[in-house]
Amino acid sequence: MDDKKRNGRFYLGFFGLVCVLFIGLLGYVYNRVSHARIEMLDEHGKTVAVR
Numbered sequence: 001m002d003d004k005k006r007n008g009r010f011y012l013g014f015f016g017l018v019c020v021l022f023i024g025l026l027g028y029v030y031n032r033v034s035h036a037r038i039e040m041l042d043e044h045g046k047t048v049a050v051r
Contacts (some may be wrong), residue, residue, distance in 0.1 A: 042047045 042048050
């Protein structure tokens with residue numbers, strides 16, 4: 001009985017770690033994308049003011 005509880009705790013902890021890493025990765029990517037400078041080009045290849 002105790003062995004099953006130990007396995008359950010391991011998998012729950014592992015799942016929690018994977019969730020934290022995934023959320024951290026999403027936050028990192030959002031941060032990098034929000035600071036990216038986007039330049040739009042017109043049909044002639046010249047930059048267009050975005051904001």
